[in-house]
Amino acid sequence: MSIKILFLISIILNFFLLLFINKKKIKIFLNKSKIEEIEVSNVHAAFELKNISSNLKSPKEDAIIKSFSISQENNIVGMTSDYEAWIISTLSKFSKNIFEFGTCSGKTTYLMSLNSSEDTKIISITLNPNEINNVKKINQDNNSSYKNIKHESIYDKFLFSGTPQEKKIKVIFINSMDFDHLKFKEKMDLIFIDGGHTYSVVKNDSEKSFEMLKSNGIILWHDYVPGKTSASDVVKYINSISDIKKIYKIKNTSLCFYKNY
Ligand SMILES: C[S@@+](CC[C@H](N)C(=O)[O-])C[C@H]1O[C@@H](n2cnc3c(N)ncnc32)[C@H](O)[C@@H]1O
Numbered sequence: 052m053s054i055k056i057l058f059l060i061s062i063i064l065n066f067f068l069l070l071f072i073n074k075k076k077i078k079i080f081l082n083k084s085k086i087e088e089i090e091v092s093n094v095h096a097a098f099e100l101k102n103i104s105s106n107l108k109s110p111k112e113d114a115i116i117k118s119f120s121i122s123q124e125n126n127i128v129g130m131t132s133d134y135e136a137w138i139i140s141t142l143s144k145f146s147k148n149i150f151e152f153g154t155c156s157g158k159t160t161y162l163m164s165l166n167s168s169e170d171t172k173i174i175s176i177t178l179n180p181n182e183i184n185n186v187k188k189i190n191q192d193n194n195s196s197y198k199n200i201k202h203e204s205i206y207d208k209f210l211f212s213g214t215p216q217e218k219k220i221k222v223i224f225i226n227s228m229d230f231d232h233l234k235f236k237e238k239m240d241l242i243f244i245d246g247g248h249t250y251s252v253v254k255n256d257s258e259k260s261f262e263m264l265k266s267n268g269i270i271l272w273h274d275y276v277p278g279k280t281s282a283s284d285v286v287k288y289i290n291s292i293s294d295i296k297k298i299y300k301i302k303n304t305s306l307c308f309y310k311n312y
Pocket residue numbers: 128129130131151152153154155156157158159160176177178179186200203204205225226227228245246247248252
């Protein structure tokens with residue numbers, strides 16, 4: 052073999068080696084956020100801070116919530132962080148009609164019930180653990196997100212089951228792809244999209260949410276994390292509509308925010 056060919060082979064091998072070493076950075080670059088970030092104080096006036104002294108600010112009364120944390124030993128799957136949960140809990144204080152795609156353990160559902168007014172109604176839809184085989188992987192759906200749907204569809208009782216907060220909550224076991232949303236057209240003040248993370252499900256849940264949202268209502272999506280494999284379809288879908296819908300990412304969270312002004 053001539054020196055020239057060996058040299059060419061070594062360049063090609065080095066090229067692939069560089070691709071392999073930098074695969075995470077490349078993935079982040081390809082999936083990079085197209086979404087503008089905002090401070091939580093731009094999401095709602097409840098998050099603005101109150102001056103205590105020259106070097107100390109406190110949350111306002113509106114952002115003081117009833118809360119709980121889930122310990123590591125409790126091994127619950129598919130949850131929001133406590134900071135994200137605080138944002139959702141605060142927004143539920145101002146929401147009479149709330150809709151959630153994806154109940155899972157019911158951590159967020161419980162918090163929304165604990166923090167909303169007595170007459171608030173919360174609907175949460177989720178998959179019945181016995182029927183997850185009905186969920187189909189469609190064309191471009193990300194494999195790891197598809198596997199997660201099965202991994203997270205394991206509960207038929209929830210953290211709020213048997214508590215006084217349960218009376219405000221209606222859980223519907225249904226595949227969101229088959230869910231008839233039109234009876235809730237323009238009814239919802241707050242919608243939390245945290246169901247299946249495959250492209251087909253995120254698209255379905257988002258399109259239905261835009262129709263279910265009241266004027267001035269808010270949609271939050273969970274898991275907008277560029278570079279995270281199981282969240283790549285969430286990022287891809289939100290990026291794909293960012294030219295027609297003004298969606299923001301809330302700083303230091305994986306939450307995206309849309310308001311129907
Ligand atoms: C990430 S977990 C939700 C976590 C929950 N929102 C929380 O904050 O604690 C995802 C949930 O979405 C549900 N899910 C996934 N695909 C769905 C679909 N096509 N229709 C309805 N629910 C779905 C799963 O059954 C699971 O309960």
